[in-house]
Structure formats: C-alpha cells, structure tokens
Amino acid sequence: MYNPVFSLKNVWFSYLGRFPALSGVDIDIKSGQKVSIIGANGSGKSTLLHLLDGLIFADSGEVNFFGMKLGEESFNDNEFSIDFRRKVGFVFQNPDVQLFCPTVKEDIVFGPLQLGLPKNQIQSRLEKLVFTLGIRDLLERSPNQLSIGEKRKVALASTLIIGPDILILDEPTAGLDPLTTRHIIDLLIDENISGKTIITSTHDLHIVGEVSDIVYVFGADKKIARFGDADDILNDTHLLAANNLVHIHSHRHKDKIHIHPHAHLDHHTEEHQNEKR
Amino acid sequence: MKRKSRNNGFVERSLSGVLSFLKNSLYAEEYASxxxxxxxxxxxxxxxxxxxxxxxxxxxxxxxxxxxxxxxxxxxxxxxxxxxxxxxxxxxxxxxxxxxxxxxxxxxxxxxxxxxxxxxxxxxxxxxxxxxxxxxxxxxxxxxxxxxxxxxxxxxxxRHFDLLKVLRIFGIPQAFVMIMGICYRYIYLFIGIIENTYFAIKSRVGTYMHYKKGQQVVGWNIAFLWVRSCRLNEEVYKAMLSRGYSGEPMVLDDxxxxxxxxxxxxxxxxxxxxxxxxxx
Structure with a gap:
C-alpha cells in the first residue's frame, strides 16, 4: 500500500486553546514532490510546518508520517525520534533562532552530532557543504557577525548536513537580495532532483513556480482556500487577490496611468515592455 | 530647563554607556584573532x-x-x-x-x-x-x-566561546557550558534590539525627552525584552529539537x-x- 510522506486529515490547531491557527486542514504530500504553502501573514503557514516537523501537535485530526501517526507519544520512542529527525530537516523562518551556537561551524555540526553521525562523515559532509554554499570563510565567525543572506545559507547548511529526505523551509528567501535568492532556489531544485521532498512556505510568488509541483493557498480563515498545479494557482489573480497575495498597483507611463493587479511575478516586467511597444 | 536636560541626558548616557560597555567587552575579540x-x-x-x-x-x-x-x-x-x-x-x-x-x-x-x-x-x-x-x-x-x-x-x-569550552576541563557539565554559550550568543542579539529600539524612540521624539518619560521608556523596554526573550527561548528550543537534541548535548571538541x-x-x-x- 502506498503511503504519502505526510498525510493530514482534518487537522485543527490553536494557540493556548483560544487563538485558532489551523481550522480543518487536509494535505497529502508524496515522496519527491515540491510543495509550496502560500498565504498572507498569520494564515497558519508556519504553524503547519511546525506540525509537520513534530514540534507541535494537532488539537484534533490526524498527522501521519509514512502512514504512522505523529503524536507526542511517538517522540518518546528514542529510535523513532532519531529516525524522524534524520529524515526530516527544518529551516526556520528566523535564522537567529536556528543559529544558537557561538560559531558557525558549531552550529552546522550541531544536528549530526546530536543524531550520532560518525565524526568522519560529519567532516566530509561539512567540507562538501561549505564548498557548495561558499561559506568556508564564515566557519570560525560568530552568527552575530553575518549578514541575513549569510545567516540563511548557514541555517540551510545546518539542516542539509543531516542529509534529510524531506526538507521543510519556512520563508527561505525572505529579506534576501536577488542573487542570494537565486543561489538558494538553485540549491533547492538540485536537492529535489536528487530525490528530496521539498516543502516551502512563502509569500514570495517569484519563487513559487520553481519550487512547486503543488501549491496550497491558505486563507485568512486558516483553511486551505485552494490547492493545485503551480501554474493554475499563479494565473488565478482573483484567488491571489482574495488571499492578500497580490495587490492593485497603479503607476504612470508618460501621460497614461495604469491600474492592474500586481503579483511581483516575472511576467510583470514583460507586460510593461509590451505596453511600451 | 537646565535641570530637565541634565536628567534627560542621564537616561541617554546610562543607555549608551551600558551598551558601549557590553559591546566593548563582547566584541573585543580583535586581539584573540x-x-x-x-x-x-x-x-x-x-x-x-x-x-x-x-x-x-x-x-x-x-x-x-x-x-x-x-x-x-x-x-x-x-x-x-x-x-x-x-x-x-x-x-x-x-x-x-x-x-x-x-x-x-x-x-x-x-x-x-x-x-x-x-x-x-x-x-x-x-x-x-x-x-x-x-x-x-x-x-x-x-x-x-x-x-x-x-x-x-x-x-x-x-575567544570567549573557547574560554567557555575550556570550562569542560574543570569538570563543568556540558549542558552548563552549552547554556553559557547560548546566553553569550543571544546577548549580542539583544544588544542590537536595545540599540534599534533606542534609535526608533529617538527618531520619533527627537533628542529631548522628559526624564520621567525616559524612565517609562526604559521600563517598557525591559518588559518588551523580557517577552522577546521568553519567545526566543521557546523558538530556540524548537530549533534544537528539530536537529535531534534530546537533553544531552553533544559538541564538537576540536x-x-x-x-x-x-x-x-x-x-x-x-x-x-x-x-x-x-x-x-
């Protein structure tokens, strides 16, 4: 019988039992898929990712990992816990949360050391990652001395070094310059080609097309407003506008004022070029 | 009028004095490198x-x-x-x-x-x-x-974190050394937050602030930092769990x-x- 990596059935979650964050969510994520979760601020994206990583647990409904129910009691089993943490890697939205060690090197090797990976394996993975991400010069530095782009790369390295099959990323490109964004997206695509499942939460619609086979749109009511193929979702400006993912943009070309929905997508510049012609 | 400005200066001088002391003592790793x-x-x-x-x-x-x-x-x-x-x-x-x-x-x-x-x-x-x-x-x-x-x-x-690691040779438990390291790491972050908050206040109220208002602002900031540190504490713990931490820290001894x-x-x-x- 085929088991998806994650299967969520009617999942509800609230903070302090009073502030709802997820209201009846159903999701199936298959192995090797690229999945994006998009939605406005406070729509429950981060909460969902924390649930998938077993950091918080649903109030009601079911979260299954390869057909096995994911609950607090499952993590009491040390063997399961280590196996899960080796398979699922999570890159936090705020890299300052993830980089808690005094040096970059200690931060990167923290995960594999906790999970009992052999030291020579850790060393060879570290060498490979610092080369791929171009962060060799940062190893002996303190995370405080890094730029936001460098912090994100180090946070990514600290997760990738574990060698997870499933990579969960919470807004991996927020606040990054275009070049660093490109670098991270290329890396995620490579990881997906090598067989990893990539789950990304974002409201940067630029990257959604590249990092998604399936897109889930979360609404203000903390439910899935719609899900489907990335192209279908990105072309549905009405859906995106209704969920605060695009806005009405007005600007002037010579003497003419243009008003149209603005989704911060690549085709936006193309439209303007066509208008000029 | 003179007295007011002196009091205002007291709050400002205290804040910048504390921050520069912390910065100097924490950032002074130039000689160590x-x-x-x-x-x-x-x-x-x-x-x-x-x-x-x-x-x-x-x-x-x-x-x-x-x-x-x-x-x-x-x-x-x-x-x-x-x-x-x-x-x-x-x-x-x-x-x-x-x-x-x-x-x-x-x-x-x-x-x-x-x-x-x-x-x-x-x-x-x-x-x-x-x-x-x-x-x-x-x-x-x-x-x-x-x-x-x-x-x-x-x-x-x-380097300060190397000094912390040296504590291990005196039999100090690894967990304690790690907590000290994390504290050390986040003091930087909070210094940045305090400094930015101070600039944000200054940009809105200008250089003059009545000393009573100044005291209130300092009080709010202490409360705000407390809330931030509690939230950060939860999030950092989650980040540690996510990478396999189970209560017994393992660190790189290089x-x-x-x-x-x-x-x-x-x-x-x-x-x-x-x-x-x-x-x-």
Whole structure:
C-alpha cells in the first residue's frame, strides 16, 4: 500500500486553546514532490510546518508520517525520534533562532552530532557543504557577525548536513537580495532532483513556480482556500487577490496611468515592455 | 530647563554607556584573532599554564619573583601582538589602584611596625612610614597587578566561546557550558534590539525627552525584552529539537595539542615548581 510522506486529515490547531491557527486542514504530500504553502501573514503557514516537523501537535485530526501517526507519544520512542529527525530537516523562518551556537561551524555540526553521525562523515559532509554554499570563510565567525543572506545559507547548511529526505523551509528567501535568492532556489531544485521532498512556505510568488509541483493557498480563515498545479494557482489573480497575495498597483507611463493587479511575478516586467511597444 | 536636560541626558548616557560597555567587552575579540604566541597555543594548555602562574604569584613572598613574573606577562603580551599601552591601561586602571587604596594604611607604623623610612605630621598626628610597610604594600599591589595582568592576557588572547569550552576541563557539565554559550550568543542579539529600539524612540521624539518619560521608556523596554526573550527561548528550543537534541548535548571538541603546547606547559611547570620550592 502506498503511503504519502505526510498525510493530514482534518487537522485543527490553536494557540493556548483560544487563538485558532489551523481550522480543518487536509494535505497529502508524496515522496519527491515540491510543495509550496502560500498565504498572507498569520494564515497558519508556519504553524503547519511546525506540525509537520513534530514540534507541535494537532488539537484534533490526524498527522501521519509514512502512514504512522505523529503524536507526542511517538517522540518518546528514542529510535523513532532519531529516525524522524534524520529524515526530516527544518529551516526556520528566523535564522537567529536556528543559529544558537557561538560559531558557525558549531552550529552546522550541531544536528549530526546530536543524531550520532560518525565524526568522519560529519567532516566530509561539512567540507562538501561549505564548498557548495561558499561559506568556508564564515566557519570560525560568530552568527552575530553575518549578514541575513549569510545567516540563511548557514541555517540551510545546518539542516542539509543531516542529509534529510524531506526538507521543510519556512520563508527561505525572505529579506534576501536577488542573487542570494537565486543561489538558494538553485540549491533547492538540485536537492529535489536528487530525490528530496521539498516543502516551502512563502509569500514570495517569484519563487513559487520553481519550487512547486503543488501549491496550497491558505486563507485568512486558516483553511486551505485552494490547492493545485503551480501554474493554475499563479494565473488565478482573483484567488491571489482574495488571499492578500497580490495587490492593485497603479503607476504612470508618460501621460497614461495604469491600474492592474500586481503579483511581483516575472511576467510583470514583460507586460510593461509590451505596453511600451 | 537646565535641570530637565541634565536628567534627560542621564537616561541617554546610562543607555549608551551600558551598551558601549557590553559591546566593548563582547566584541573585543580583535586581539584573540591575531597571530601571536599566546593565540597559537591550545586553549586548555594556555588556561592551565596561566592558573599555575597565578598560583605561583599567590604563594611566593619574594617581591623580585613577583616582579619577574609580571615582566614575563608583559613580554608574553608583547609577543602576542598586544598593544602594550592598551594592555597597561586595561590592567592598571581600577583594580591595582583600588588595591593600593586598600593597602595604603599598611604603610604606617601603627599597622606595620619596623624600621622607620620617613615621618611627617598630618592633622596633628605624627605618621611614620616603615620599611616593612612599604615592602608589604608593594608586594600586595604587585601581586594584584600581576594576577590581573595574567587574567586579562588570557581573556584577550582567547575567544570567549573557547574560554567557555575550556570550562569542560574543570569538570563543568556540558549542558552548563552549552547554556553559557547560548546566553553569550543571544546577548549580542539583544544588544542590537536595545540599540534599534533606542534609535526608533529617538527618531520619533527627537533628542529631548522628559526624564520621567525616559524612565517609562526604559521600563517598557525591559518588559518588551523580557517577552522577546521568553519567545526566543521557546523558538530556540524548537530549533534544537528539530536537529535531534534530546537533553544531552553533544559538541564538537576540536582542540589540538601540539609539541609547542607541551613545551610551553613544561616550561611553566618547571618555573612554577622552582618558585614554590625555592622562593615560597
């Protein structure tokens, strides 16, 4: 019988039992898929990712990992816990949360050391990652001395070094310059080609097309407003506008004022070029 | 009006003073990253050797030996590419001068009787400075200065987180060392938050703020930081769990002891044993 990596059935979650964050969510994520979760601020994206990583647990409904129910009691089993943490890697939205060690090197090797990976394996993975991400010069530095782009790369390295099959990323490109964004997206695509499942939460619609086979749109009511193929979702400006993912943009070309929905997508510049012609 | 501005300045000066003190003490790792002699030694061996020197300073009563050790410390600072002016300022200001102030009465015959060196009258009292008095004050102040110098040299030639890791050789539990490391890491973050909050307030209210309002703002900031630190605490713990932390931290031990370290330890050991054996 085929088991998806994650299967969520009617999942509800609230903070302090009073502030709802997820209201009846159903999701199936298959192995090797690229999945994006998009939605406005406070729509429950981060909460969902924390649930998938077993950091918080649903109030009601079911979260299954390869057909096995994911609950607090499952993590009491040390063997399961280590196996899960080796398979699922999570890159936090705020890299300052993830980089808690005094040096970059200690931060990167923290995960594999906790999970009992052999030291020579850790060393060879570290060498490979610092080369791929171009962060060799940062190893002996303190995370405080890094730029936001460098912090994100180090946070990514600290997760990738574990060698997870499933990579969960919470807004991996927020606040990054275009070049660093490109670098991270290329890396995620490579990881997906090598067989990893990539789950990304974002409201940067630029990257959604590249990092998604399936897109889930979360609404203000903390439910899935719609899900489907990335192209279908990105072309549905009405859906995106209704969920605060695009806005009405007005600007002037010579003497003419243009008003149209603005989704911060690549085709936006193309439209303007066509208008000029 | 003058009084108001003075009070306002007090809040501002206190804030910027505390921040610059924290920044200077935390960010001052410039010397630790230089390629000098002390920086090249293994941190554990270096710490052990400095402790041995401090023990020798404590045990010897020979003022010349203490002076020799102090000069050795200055020489070590020099070959570790430490600016001597900076080093002397850092080591002599406050603690040795304060110890001189404490030891000052011991100069006089009332506390240390002995051979008279110099006498004078002050406020109708005949005061006599004695030779043993001068020697004991000199020994005390020199001891304090030498010990402070060795401690400062250790702290400025070693990165702070390496010093934390060295605590492990004294049997301090790994969890404690790790918590200290995390605290150290996040002090930076909070310094940044405090500074930015202060600038945000300044940009909205200008340079003048009534001192009562200033006190309120400081109070709010303390509360705000408390809430932030609680939230951060939860999130960092989640980030640790996510990477497999299960209550027993494992850390990378990348200290390397080379022949140079053993040679240095041997030199220190022999010197300290000779001092204790012959000059105690």
């Amino acid at each position: 230089r390629r000098g002699f002390m920086q090249s030694l293994d941190q554990r061996i270096k710490t052990l050797s400095f402790i041995l020197f401090i023990v020798a300073i404590l045990l010897t009563k020979d003022i010349l030996i203490v002076l020799a050790l102090y000069l050795l410390c200055l020489f070590l600072a020099y070959i570790s590419k430490i600016d001597l002016g900076f080093f002397l300022k850092r080591t002599w200001v406050f603690i040795p001068l304060f110890s001189l102030f404490i030891a000052f009465p011991a100069l006089f015959s009332n506390f240390t009787p002995g051979e008279e060196l110099f006498s004078f009258k002050a406020a109708g009292l005949a005061l006599v400075i004695t030779r043993p008095g001068v020697l004991s004050v000199l020994l005390f102040v020199l001891r304090v200065a030498a010990m402070v110098s060795f401690s400062v040299l250790l702290s400025i030639t070693t 200290f390397k002891v080379r022949w140079k370290d053993w040679l240095w330890l041997a030199f220190t050991g022999v010197t300290v044993i000779c001092i204790i054996r012959f000059f105690r």
